[in-house]
Amino acid sequence: MSNLRFQAIKSLTNRQQDIRGYGDHRVTAIFASNVFTQKAQREYLSDEAYKSLINSVKTGSKIDRRMAEQIANGMKAWAMEKGVTHFTHWFQPLTGGTAEKHDSFFTLKGDGTALEIFDGDALTQQEPDASSFPNGGIRATFEARGYTAWDPTSPSFILETAYGKTMCIPTIFISYSGESLDTKTPLLKAIDLVNKSAVDVCHYFDKNVTRVSPTLGWEQEYFVIEESLANARPDLLATGRTLYGHTPAKGQQLDDHYFGAIPERVFAYMQDFEQEAYKLGIPLRTRHNEVAPSQFECAPIFEEVNIAVDHNSLLMEVMNRVAKRHQLKVLMHEKPFAGVNGSGKHNNWSLATDTGVNLLAPGKTPRTNLMFLTFFVNVLKAVHDYADLLRASIASSNNDHRLGANEAPPAIISVYVGKYLTDVLKEVEERVSGKFTEQDEVILKMDIHKNIPELLLDNTDRNRTSPFAFTGNKFEFRAVGSSANCAWPMTILNTIMADTLIQFKKEVDALIEAGEKKEIAVIHIIRKYITESKNICFEGDNYSEAWAQEAAKRGLNNFKDTPRALDVFATDKAKKLFENHDIFTHHELEARHEIMLEEYVKKVQIEARMMGYLASNSIVPPSIQYQNTLVQNVKGLKEIGLTIDTFRSQLEIIENISKHINGVSDNVEKMIEARKKANEIEDMHARAVAYCDEVKPYFETIRYHADKLELVVDDKLWNLPKYREMLFLR
Numbered sequence: 001m002s003n004l005r006f007q008a009i010k011s012l013t014n015r016q017q018d019i020r021g022y023g024d025h026r027v028t029a030i031f032a033s034n035v036f037t038q039k040a041q042r043e044y045l046s047d048e049a050y051k052s053l054i055n056s057v058k059t060g061s062k063i064d065r066r067m068a069e070q071i072a073n074g075m076k077a078w079a080m081e082k083g084v085t086h087f088t089h090w091f092q093p094l095t096g097g098t099a100e101k102h103d104s105f106f107t108l109k110g111d112g113t114a115l116e117i118f119d120g121d122a123l124t125q126q127e128p129d130a131s132s133f134p135n136g137g138i139r140a141t142f143e144a145r146g147y148t149a150w151d152p153t154s155p156s157f158i159l160e161t162a163y164g165k166t167m168c169i170p171t172i173f174i175s176y177s178g179e180s181l182d183t184k185t186p187l188l189k190a191i192d193l194v195n196k197s198a199v200d201v202c203h204y205f206d207k208n209v210t211r212v213s214p215t216l217g218w219e220q221e222y223f224v225i226e227e228s229l230a231n232a233r234p235d236l237l238a239t240g241r242t243l244y245g246h247t248p249a250k251g252q253q254l255d256d257h258y259f260g261a262i263p264e265r266v267f268a269y270m271q272d273f274e275q276e277a278y279k280l281g282i283p284l285r286t287r288h289n290e291v292a293p294s295q296f297e298c299a300p301i302f303e304e305v306n307i308a309v310d311h312n313s314l315l316m317e318v319m320n321r322v323a324k325r326h327q328l329k330v331l332m333h334e335k336p337f338a339g340v341n342g343s344g345k346h347n348n349w350s351l352a353t354d355t356g357v358n359l360l361a362p363g364k365t366p367r368t369n370l371m372f373l374t375f376f377v378n379v380l381k382a383v384h385d386y387a388d389l390l391r392a393s394i395a396s397s398n399n400d401h402r403l404g405a406n407e408a409p410p411a412i413i414s415v416y417v418g419k420y421l422t423d424v425l426k427e428v429e430e431r432v433s434g435k436f437t438e439q440d441e442v443i444l445k446m447d448i449h450k451n452i453p454e455l456l457l458d459n460t461d462r463n464r465t466s467p468f469a470f471t472g473n474k475f476e477f478r479a480v481g482s483s484a485n486c487a488w489p490m491t492i493l494n495t496i497m498a499d500t501l502i503q504f505k506k507e508v509d510a511l512i513e514a515g516e517k518k519e520i521a522v523i524h525i526i527r528k529y530i531t532e533s534k535n536i537c538f539e540g541d542n543y544s545e546a547w548a549q550e551a552a553k554r555g556l557n558n559f560k561d562t563p564r565a566l567d568v569f570a571t572d573k574a575k576k577l578f579e580n581h582d583i584f585t586h587h588e589l590e591a592r593h594e595i596m597l598e599e600y601v602k603k604v605q606i607e608a609r610m611m612g613y614l615a616s617n618s619i620v621p622p623s624i625q626y627q628n629t630l631v632q633n634v635k636g637l638k639e640i641g642l643t644i645d646t647f648r649s650q651l652e653i654i655e656n657i658s659k660h661i662n663g664v665s666d667n668v669e670k671m672i673e674a675r676k677k678a679n680e681i682e683d684m685h686a687r688a689v690a691y692c693d694e695v696k697p698y699f700e701t702i703r704y705h706a707d708k709l710e711l712v713v714d715d716k717l718w719n720l721p722k723y724r725e726m727l728f729l730r
Contacts, residue, residue: 005721008228012729025275032281034082034158036075044074056152058211060192063152068120075156076105076118079167084158087118089126089148090168092183094134094595096485098313099173101128102166123169124150133173134598135181136591145176151184154310157280161321170310179588183487184306189583190494191305197501198351198359198375204508204522205371211354214494216308217474219299220315221290221343221482223331224266226730229721230329234618238610239603240333240398240483243699244619246707247339248724251293258291265326265730266296273315273322274298280318282311292340293727302348305494309486312345316483328730332483334408335401337723338703342402343482347489350474351375351497361473373428374504374522377529379475380415382493382500383468384533386577387413388557388568389496390468390477393489395565395596397603399481404543404560409467409479411565412551412558414538416466422539425530432527465542495583504529562600563688569593570685597688601678604691608675611702614720615668619706620661622717627657629714653712663705671698 041050049070056063063071079087088100103126105116126148133146154170173182180186191214198212230236235243252258262270270287277284283301290297303311316332323330335342351359357368359375383390391413394403404410417425467479480489504525511521535554540547548558559565568574569589578584584592630650637647644651678690710718 004232005229005719005725008226008232008721009725009729011228012226027278030275031278031283034160034279035281036078036156037281040078041074044078046070046074049074053152063124065120068124070120072118072120072123075123075167076116079156079158079165080105080116082158082165084165084167086164087122087167087169089128089150089171091128091148091171091173092313092485092487093173093181094136094183094592096483096599098317099128099133100166100168101126126171128173133181134595135175136594136598146173146181147176148173151188151306153188153306155281157314160276160279179585179591183485183491184309186583186588187306187309187487187491187494189581190491190498193581193583194351194494194498194501197498197505200505201374201378201501202353202359202371204374204518205368206353206355206357208355209353209357212359213352213354214305214490214497215302215350215352215474216305216486216490217300217302217348218308218312218480218486219286219297219344219346219348220312221295221297221345222319223292223295223336223343224269224323224730225294225329225331225726227324227327227329229726229729230331232719232721233726235607235610235614236329236331236336239607240331241336241401242338242723242726243607243611244614244703244706244710244720245338245723246710248722248727250724251727252291252340255291257289257293257295260289262287262289262296263730265328269323269326269328270296270298272325273319276318276322277315280311280314282315284315290341290343292337294730295341295343302350305349305486305490309490312486334396334398334481334483337727339723340727342408344402344408344478345480345482345484345486347477347480347486347493348471348474349477349490349493358473360470360475370519370522373424373526376421376470377425377526377533378500378504379497380417380533380536381504381529382496383413383415384536385500386492386496387536388559388565389492389574389577390489391479391557391559392565392568393492394477394479394481394484395559395562396481396484397562397600397607398483399479400560400562402481403479409465410542410548410558411479411560412542412548412556413467413479413536414542414551414556415475415536416469416539417537418470419539421470422537425534425537428523428527429530429534432523466538467542491583495577495581499577499581561692563597563685563692566593566596566600566688567685569596594684597684600688601684601691604696605675605679607699608671608695611699612668612672615664615702615706618719619664619709622719623657623661623709623713626713626717627654627661630654630657657709657712660705660708664702664709667698667702667705671695671702674698 038054041053045053049067052063052067053071055061085106086102086104088102090098090100093099103122105118107115107117109115128146128148148171151170151172156167156169159166159168170184172180172185172188174180174185194214195212199209202209202212233242235241274284274287283303284298285301286297286299288297289295300308300311302308319330332343334344353359359371360379362372363369391411402408467477469476469478477489477493480486507525508521511524512518535556538547551558570593575586575589578589579586630653634647634650634654674694678687678695681687681690710722
């Protein structure tokens with residue numbers, strides 16, 4: 001191990017860098033070339049099969065067996081022409097990643113004839129082993145059955161590597177008894193729910209709307225470092241983050257990396273994974289340096305939520321695979337390096353109608369502005385009523401390291417709307433009376449659109465400390481972590497939005513039935529919601545202690561760690577929400593709560609074990625070795641007759657090293673004991689709290705002493721690559 005660090009540095013010095021780049025094709029020439037797009041469907045499917053598939057995508061209608069056979073045959077023909085030999089149902093189990101089991105088109109008939117077959121049954125349903133995936137008690141280990149079922153709304157694609165091509169069919173994943181075992185199934189339910197509820201409300205303003213689609217534009221932040229340096233850091237390989245490492249003299253304090261020139265090797269890597277992404281239909285649009293050294297970001301054009309979630313999960317796989325070609329390591333962890341910015345995955349969310357209207361964009365007439373105001377205020381109401389669920393949706397051991405510092409929003413959920421819209425909301429609240437009067441119609445003539453320049457100016461310079469900010473025509477959920485699957489926060493956001501819209505319609509309809517004009521009824525419920533949800537709005541510095549105190553006065557919770565944030569899933573309110581709308585059964589919700597707690601425990605446990613291992617093998621030994629060298633030096637100075645004053649500094653260093661070695665060793669032992677006690681706790685929630693409160697606090701103390709040793713021990717003896725090398729050498 002002691003040689004790996006210097007071997008890695010030497011290899012960088014001598015490397016003949018390949019910076020040719022891979023962007024040698026126009027994007028339009030290769031975009032979606034490995035996707036079974038509508039264009040490919042028209043070419044390879046009969047007219048009957050094509051119409052059946054399109055109708056299923058648009059309406060959710062079931063595809064019958066005969067049509068499934070035709071679609072499968074056309075899909076196989078398309079794939080085989082591109083050199084595909086295998087297919088897989090591509091699904092997203094509750095591991096946070098994706099899963100696949102490859103099957104060949106090849107089969108043998110009874111007479112030994114070799115054929116290539118892909119039928120309707122293989123397309124629509126498969127039976128992978130479900131016993132080893134996280135299930136939260138839904139499945140026993142001996143009950144292996146799990147089923148994947150085709151999701152026609154997300155097109156099939158070809159995953160292309162240097163060793164072959166596989167056709168991937170996006171699917172849901174459910175148990176034998178029908179419970180969801182994945183992230184896609186509840187997401188699809190939430191999308192359908194918000195569609196129906198939003199269409200109903202849209203009909204107050206436009207009867208032509210027949211579908212509302214939630215849209216998502218994610219922003220993926222990530223770090224890129226040398227693979228050889230990463231391989232010399234066992235903590236990075238095991239946990240995704242550096243458990244030790246002193247902050248370098250130069251970090252991000254000069255702000256010279258943000259939006260700077262992209263390093264050539266990273267630029268070549270970006271072009272390579274972008275080209276792979278374009279082939280898969282992932283519409284990447286933006287790339288740039290982020291704030292921290294060696295941190296970068298990419299972002300796509302907005303897509304419907306289901307497709308966007310699939311594309312983000314797929315892109316993370318592509319980025320990891322392509323990084324190996326370039327002898328680089330991509331880090332998706334929310335906080336891989338202490339002392340510099342962490343990485344998020346900002347989820348930019350909106351609602352779009354099939355008539356081409358963004359429901360969260362101000363319109364051009366008072367009527368369309370009332371529709372905008374309706375949906376805008378319903379978002380505020382949803383976030384206010386279910387803030388704790390939104391906080392839980394982004395809870396993870398990784399994200400706990402990031403929230404509340406270095407441009408990441410705090411754990412307190414609040415909404416930033418900007419000065420202009422704050423004034424609009426205030427005007428509605430103050431000018432609409434509690435009773436119904438003719439003067440209420442005055443507010444309907446309020447022309448939001450005439451002040452669009454002010455609106456855009458106000459929201460361009462947005463509050464980057466806010467976890468949930470309105471940014472002109474969408475809401476940006478900034479608290480989502482970089483390694484997260486977007487499906488979970490999007491499922492919760494769309495569910496709470498749908499629930500609020502359903503309640504809104506009930507209240508408006510009640511007023512209309514009582515004899516009020518439709519527009520007056522709408523504006524009165526809007527006013528009511530503004531009043532009820534104003535506590536969730538905050539325009540100031542979310543990092544300040546003053547805001548934490550103010551939030552407490554407003555009744556807003558501040559769950560700073562994952563185990564307590566996840567408690568909301570055990571509440572009657574959460575159970576009622578998800579059960580009433582058929583997103584999760586009580587059993588499914590409990591299972592997810594259990595899975596997330598268990599994941600938290602396991603991740604902290606792995607970090608604790610790795611801290612102990614590195615302390616014993618990479619921190620203490622070189623420190624003792626260097627200390628022994630100093631001791632021999634002092635002995636030699638004594639032997640030649642020098643007084644203590646002449647080697648006082650050496651003695652102080654020896655004493656300092658001893659103090660920090662003891663600090664590391666003593667606290668590692670205490671951490672191990674705390675971990676053993678936590679492991680004895682049967683209840684998973686109590687065990688997670690024990691790991692959070694009793695085990696994790698030792699990390700900071702152990703690291704403090706270890707990082708102090710890094711500063712004084714002879715650099716030639718230090719085993720682990722240092723921050724200055726990982727962040728600046730490439």
